[in-house]
Amino acid sequence: MKAHFEKHIREHFPFLFKSKILLAVSGGLDSTVLTHLCHNLGLDIGIAHCNFMLRGEESDGDEAFVREYASGHNIPFYVKRFDTSAPACRTGRFAKANKTSTQITARNLRYEWFDHLLDAEGYDYLLTAHHANDSLETMLINMGRGTGIDGLTGIPEVNGKTVRVLLPFSRKRIKDYATSHNIAWREDRSNASDDYLRNHLRHHAIPALEDGISNFLQGASKTQEHLKQAQQLLSVYTQELKVKFTQPYLLNNVTAGVSIDIKGIQSHPAPEAVLYALLNMYGFTAWDDISALMDGQTGKQVFSATHRLLKDRTRLLLLPIQEESTEAYFLWEENEAQQELPSGVLHKEITKSDEVAGRNSIIVDESLLHFPLTVRRWKEGDSFQPFGMDGRKKLSKYFKDEKLSLIEKEKIWLLCAGDDIVWIINQRADDRFKITKNTTQRLLITYNDTTH
């Protein structure tokens, strides 16, 4: 049995033998066996123990137990006490603020401290004692939460600097090892209660599964191995699909989202699965609607909490949802100071006669303006008199001629004087407000967009 554990560590984690290793040790069965194994293998270890002081004397007893082992074997020992009963305690506060369970918060605090120790004390890796039963619990929890393949692979063996060398072994084998090597450990009372989801699974659901299906744990571990392989391939393939079917969607030369090639995806044998692979991480759930979008009308959209997917002719545009107001903004009553816009600033000033307007500014005859000046989104039916032209033109027609995309149109702001459009901001000025030989006061209006 010992040979199995040691062989596994030697074969799969040779890098540990050239490293400084911090062990996370509670004093319970799993971490105590891990400590014995690492010490016997001659690894260069230190021991870190968190005391959450949740179980009074018992918690202190755990700390003393681990401390004693460390000092008895000349192993550096680090302890951190989290006083969760004190009213200002971080665990308590965090738990309340984040609406998470005490257990999850304790987990975060613990790993935060481990990270700090790795850094401050120069350790290369953190070893935790997670084993096959833990990983099965994670698998079942994620399965019940509607995860994808990633959630079913359970706990990873290596995750950044954290390494779990006991992952293929069951709790039973670890216990057998402890018994046959006369290793003492501390029973954690919280394990014996049903307070937590994991304990419920451990004491009720998993034993029931094991009653029905022989070697359930072993089978589930094998399933996880198979899924890890599948997951690796899928991740490589998804990357290939991304390169093949998507490109950045640029708006004013800035990446504003992702453009997805509909024809390309439809030429794939499993178009819906491709869409799922590409969009899955953006929180979409209405997959039937997304699939229908490919054949839908331009302008149709599907939303997730953070993103939207917009059909735009031959492509789907994936765009982050930005809180953008469509309200009108009053800018200036006559002689009033300038006001800020939600995404940019309109700035007006009296200008000299020889100045020329750039793309993000216009020069108008101030005497032709009427107040209030407002900035608003465009709407169907809007029309203006394009600079240099005699007649009026619908904005929709103008946008079409200029080949503006749906997204570009959405981003348009108009500067208006009363009901008249003075400027399609950053696009085209209206002819009616232009400077003429009769102009006495030129007004330079500049749009400083800070967001796009």
Add this chain to the structure above:
Amino acid sequence: MKAHFEKHIREHFPFLFKSKILLAVSGGLDSTVLTHLCHNLGLDIGIAHCNFMLRGEESDGDEAFVREYASGHNIPFYVKRFDTSAPACRTGRFAKANKTSTQITARNLRYEWFDHLLDAEGYDYLLTAHHANDSLETMLINMGRGTGIDGLTGIPEVNGKTVRVLLPFSRKRIKDYATSHNIAWREDRSNASDDYLRNHLRHHAIPALEDGISNFLQGASKTQEHLKQAQQLLSVYTQELKVKFTQPYLLNNVTAGVSIDIKGIQSHPAPEAVLYALLNMYGFTAWDDISALMDGQTGKQVFSATHRLLKDRTRLLLLPIQEESTEAYFLWEENEAQQELPSGVLHKEITKSDEVAGRNSIIVDESLLHFPLTVRRWKEGDSFQPFGMDGRKKLSKYFKDEKLSLIEKEKIWLLCAGDDIVWIINQRADDRFKITKNTTQRLLITYNDTTH
């Protein structure tokens, strides 16, 4: 609720409305609700009921219940009785012979009969009442048996002619529907016992999971949906990998296996996952060894029950395992009749002087042969005197010069006269037995290989 069921069927299975449909109806909750739904939707249905006569009067009561519904609604009704108590009963015999449970055998018999009915009575589809709970049970069973992603996707909605329209719905929703529509059904006593694995899961393991993880069933269904998408992509990608990294391995112009390009696979970001995807269905389990094979010595092999994977320079050869004897075969004592070889026939006859040997035959001077003639595999150390040469040559050297592959060498048979090699069959004759001007009797020996 009703709207949900009917909407689902209308939207996802429009083809059913133009088809003749056979319903598999036990009289239990699920199949009775399915029958009501299909009848109310105006589908063109017939009802098939299997009576396994396992529960005496109860079984007959089920049959009567279903028959009554059918006749009351003018629906064609088919019943098949399987008398499992009779000693010669097929179910019993099958179960024993195949070492399968009575339940699985009953399942096979049932589907066998359904297939027959579809054919004989001209039905287009078979509808069964499997629902989300059934699919979750399948998922858990496969998970505990170490399945890959395919096993985790549960029961398929459409599988050949079999269609399951209730698959997204839970048993609870089906029961609620029955209750709210005053639908009566027959309680199946076997459902109330723990006799079968599925019942154990239904009454113990799954309720325990649902106690711990809220909406476990719903979450698991969502997980299955995600996995189905992943599975589709993987199957497309695996096909692409096959095209990219494998080709048929030809031996004498016949496909003898698959050749896998090691360099190609090593250039992939996840070589082990690729090997897994390509070899997974051949029953291999020693994945570490397979992975090591890529860097291993030519000639190293890994075996599954049915196949072997052989390292051969820049490739891995996947080959079915054939029972091939390596024994020696005695052919002819002097004047004895010919005997058969395991994979081919050696045939000798006296020949005329003007005949010429082909690739699969030689002509020797009969007086030079000594007996017994044997056929055997070659071994290290064997040597012969190649036709037309003076000196001896090791067979290993000869094979190397001829650029024979490992597999080709394995397939070599030798015709020997006592300890002397007369002929490397189908390759090269030995010089010592050739015909000369002194030859009085020419012997033509032909090798008729019927297998490769």
